[in-house]
Amino acid sequence: MNNQRPLFAIAFTFLLSSATTLSATERGHEFPLDLLFSRADVPRIQANAELPLFQEYWQSLLDADFATDDQFLREAFLYAITGDPVRGENARQGMLAMLEEERWDLYMNAKGETLGFLRGGRNTAWMSLSYDWIYPLLSPAEREEILDQIAEKGCVPFTRSLYGMKYPESVERWQFTPEFSKKYHVPDMSQWPVILGHNNFRAVLSGGFSLGLSALEGRDDRVEEWKAMLLESYDRSAELYGRDGSYDEGISYANYANTYLVYLVEVMQRRHGIDLFNQINYVGMMDRNLELAFPHHLDPSGSVNFGDAGPSMNTSNLLWTAGKSRDGVTQHQALNYATKHDLFSLVYYDPSVTPVAPDDSGHFSQLEFDWITTRTGYGLDDLVVSMRSGPPSNHEHADRNSVILKYRGEILLVDSHRPTYDVKSPAWLLRTAEAHNTILIDGQGHPYIDGSQGTNASEASAEIVRKGERPGYVHWTSDATQAHALADPDVSSVTRSVFVFREIPFVLILDKVLKSETPSRIAARWFVENRDLEGTVETDGTTFTMNRPHAKFYATHVSNQPFVVLDAKLPLDESMGVFPYAQVQTSAMTKDALFILAGSPLAPDETQPNIEIQQMGDTWEVEVTQGSHHLKLHIFDRAQIPEVEVIELTTGSN
Numbered sequence: 001m002n003n004q005r006p007l008f009a010i011a012f013t014f015l016l017s018s019a020t021t022l023s024a025t026e027r028g029h030e031f032p033l034d035l036l037f038s039r040a041d042v043p044r045i046q047a048n049a050e051l052p053l054f055q056e057y058w059q060s061l062l063d064a065d066f067a068t069d070d071q072f073l074r075e076a077f078l079y080a081i082t083g084d085p086v087r088g089e090n091a092r093q094g095m096l097a098m099l100e101e102e103r104w105d106l107y108m109n110a111k112g113e114t115l116g117f118l119r120g121g122r123n124t125a126w127m128s129l130s131y132d133w134i135y136p137l138l139s140p141a142e143r144e145e146i147l148d149q150i151a152e153k154g155c156v157p158f159t160r161s162l163y164g165m166k167y168p169e170s171v172e173r174w175q176f177t178p179e180f181s182k183k184y185h186v187p188d189m190s191q192w193p194v195i196l197g198h199n200n201f202r203a204v205l206s207g208g209f210s211l212g213l214s215a216l217e218g219r220d221d222r223v224e225e226w227k228a229m230l231l232e233s234y235d236r237s238a239e240l241y242g243r244d245g246s247y248d249e250g251i252s253y254a255n256y257a258n259t260y261l262v263y264l265v266e267v268m269q270r271r272h273g274i275d276l277f278n279q280i281n282y283v284g285m286m287d288r289n290l291e292l293a294f295p296h297h298l299d300p301s302g303s304v305n306f307g308d309a310g311p312s313m314n315t316s317n318l319l320w321t322a323g324k325s326r327d328g329v330t331q332h333q334a335l336n337y338a339t340k341h342d343l344f345s346l347v348y349y350d351p352s353v354t355p356v357a358p359d360d361s362g363h364f365s366q367l368e369f370d371w372i373t374t375r376t377g378y379g380l381d382d383l384v385v386s387m388r389s390g391p392p393s394n395h396e397h398a399d400r401n402s403v404i405l406k407y408r409g410e411i412l413l414v415d416s417h418r419p420t421y422d423v424k425s426p427a428w429l430l431r432t433a434e435a436h437n438t439i440l441i442d443g444q445g446h447p448y449i450d451g452s453q454g455t456n457a458s459e460a461s462a463e464i465v466r467k468g469e470r471p472g473y474v475h476w477t478s479d480a481t482q483a484h485a486l487a488d489p490d491v492s493s494v495t496r497s498v499f500v501f502r503e504i505p506f507v508l509i510l511d512k513v514l515k516s517e518t519p520s521r522i523a524a525r526w527f528v529e530n531r532d533l534e535g536t537v538e539t540d541g542t543t544f545t546m547n548r549p550h551a552k553f554y555a556t557h558v559s560n561q562p563f564v565v566l567d568a569k570l571p572l573d574e575s576m577g578v579f580p581y582a583q584v585q586t587s588a589m590t591k592d593a594l595f596i597l598a599g600s601p602l603a604p605d606e607t608q609p610n611i612e613i614q615q616m617g618d619t620w621e622v623e624v625t626q627g628s629h630h631l632k633l634h635i636f637d638r639a640q641i642p643e644v645e646v647i648e649l650t651t652g653s654n
Helices: 007-021 039-049 052-063 072-082 085-099 118-133 140-166 192-196 200-216 223-239 251-272 282-291 315-325 328-336 343-348 426-431 481-485
Strands: 107-109 174-176 364-366 371-375 384-388 402-407 410-413 439-441 463-470 473-479 491-501 506-515 522-527 536-540 543-548 551-559 563-569 580-586 592-602 610-616 619-626 629-636 643-650
Touching: 039 052, 039 072, 039 343, 052 072, 052 343, 072 085, 072 118, 072 343, 085 118, 085 140, 107 140, 118 140, 118 200, 118 251, 140 192, 140 200, 140 223, 200 223, 200 251, 223 251, 251 282, 251 315, 282 315, 282 328, 315 328, 315 343, 364 463, 371 473, 384 491, 402 551, 402 592, 410 543, 410 551, 439 491, 439 506, 473 643, 481 491, 491 643, 506 619, 506 629, 522 592, 536 563, 536 580, 543 563, 551 563, 551 580, 551 610, 580 592, 592 610, 592 619
Parallel strands: none
Antiparallel strands: 107 174, 364 371, 371 384, 384 402, 402 410, 439 522, 463 473, 473 491, 491 506, 506 592, 522 580, 536 543, 543 551, 551 592, 563 580, 610 619, 619 629, 629 643
């Protein structure tokens, strides 16, 4: 047995012992505010930092260079945990620089008074926490000035924002500060008091506000009034989450919002004795995070990214929820599926919570607002198929009924990652239906916003009208008629039905479009991931193949109308990216179009399946043979939603 201590533990112990030049008071100073942890918690945090789980992350903190990134919150945290005076002085200098800034946020009202939103939430949180953690290094005058500015540059702007959100009719004008307006332009901010009151802005400012007013308790007569405003804002934030914990801006925005809501819940419990944990379904939120897990080679911590969503939850949010609820599945997520830590991952990890691996009940899930996903598991190589149905939301795209598909770590049907927010850029095209895996009618999809108010919600909706789980497959149907009728009132029905046979694996997608009076040319577009320029589209007659380095997607098509399969690229300069797609379109105008896509995700060198499709009147027979798997089904094209009957299904596991 090897009894040697790992080099990491030796280095960590050396770092702690190197602080012995400090006085005993400085090395073990009490945190005067105890906002998110106390001196008594430090040994536990130190022990967490030595664990293999956090070894790489902890080393990245020690290796970080304050001179190049100005992350003074990290420096304050390292001083609090290690007593390193260099880190403490870095944090102090960062705080003093913040005191010199005219404003802590980038927004103001018509009078030129600062508002508090995202940057204000961050800056107030950083200043409040750093004040707590490096308190012995601050002079009495510096302490007074920091608290004064937390009040006037942090908390007061938050009150202006929250008042405007509550009484939007009272707002004369919100606008960017002159410095920021040169970088980012929104022509019409008249609805921003309403828009921002219903998205992640509210959560972020509330988190900073909670820490700021807690730092000021006992020295500012306005704290009780501010606390009432804060608690009301938390009530409004809770309304933005579904009863199942879902959040319609996507997981990455839920992560951003939740980070600050955790600050709020923690400090209100610790400092004010108010328990807010059960007002939002945090455990459900983490379950939804698991259901939307989407790890792939370009982002191992990715989530299903409809709209502007990006990575999954940081481990801090998962670990905090697991510790509060003692939920083993959430603990398992944090230890196995999420890959990104932050400072509070070290604070919130409780090893006494027993991790529990999830069962397969989450392998077919529907969020409260009608995003629907099926999967074979949560790993890099697992199959994931997901559809964006449901109502409008902030940070959305024009993507009703769009489908994304991942297999063997590759996104084979993709929603472009975080397109521009600048409506003046040609890349705004990436936010529209023409850049998504969805239906086009006479060359256009359902309407999108014009960008005049930012990346707010549109008026387009879709709805899951059917779903089911049967032996060997799952299925669902989404109706996007309302969305498409906004652009063309003659549209009478637009539905997409998806059948996923996970064990084969095989996907059947049925698009049915009906017009009332005027024939149209109907098309469906399918995009492959290409942000690394490693994605290609090949077409051959009635088939297309999406190619990625570690996987491909082969699909064959039939239709009730003559059709063609084309390959093309979006008309954007290559400096903005290259976006190849396959397009299936009717050869002539029609009032009734059915597209049948039958496809399989495969390894790059894997032989494509044998897919035979025959038409018999209004019935289609599809037969698929792939290795030991065999599938036969009938499709009945008799109404707005084609009906499917599985005749035979034999898989290698049978």
